Amino acid sequence: MPDNEQHTLSPRGAFDRLLDAASLISEDMRTALRADGLTTTRATVLFELAHRGPLTQRQLADALRVTPRNVTTLVDALETGGFLRRTAHPDDRRAVSVELTGTGRTAVERMDRDADALARELFGDLPPEQLGVVVRTLDRVTARFRDAPSR
Template sequence: MNFDQADVINQAIRRLSLRHRARTAALLAPLGLHPGQEALLLELARTGPMIQAQLSEALGVEPPSVTLMTRKLEASGHIRRAPAPSDKRASIVELTDSGKALTDQVKRLWCALAEETVTGLPAQTVAELPGVLNTLSGNVDARRLAV
């Protein structure tokens, strides 16, 4: 691949990433959430209670980021943390009723954001998009882990 092709691809990915995050922030703000917190809530809704270290791995973020997010979400009443029975140093995180209600709002927002993002694309492209994006992520992850 030559530089011009590489530049077009890399710039497009960069722009999409920045704009998607900014749009996510704008949509989450009225709910009192910051980007990343919605992913934590959605993960707990999908999997149920889990240890913070598991959350960190599932979200692909560093443990201190999960600690900060859980503290903020706990302070706002959306999650609760309790010592893990098997390891008192670890905390199990779970949604509260408030968190479950907020997650329902996040799911609606998430659907609207996805629809907004893929507007104008053919249905077949939309159907193929998760696979393409997951392949791109996997390619970058494989290189990052090899370094």
């Protein structure tokens, strides 16, 4: 990446920095999750269950935008690890509900604490007006990605 000011103050310079930050955050997250025997995808399953409550495997597949077969593999691994359990669905005899165990809830709580600590480390010393600029800018970038046609 060239270190000249023209490149630095360009859309590409901003994009390169966003990629660098995303890569560093992803690697930090992967390292922390590995200590619990988790991957980012498995952690996402735990977060979905923590925030939405018990779900059927079909609902989980829809929430994750993956196939039911992929969810089965994820749920199998997380159940083996003690993070979640399958139970009979209360209203549909054909469906199976997936819910967090105590171990799963503890893992989500730890991930939340770690995310809070990293957020404070990265942004805690920014004055409110600068933090507002960061948040608004990232909201705008995120909205553009969501609204853009698939590439």
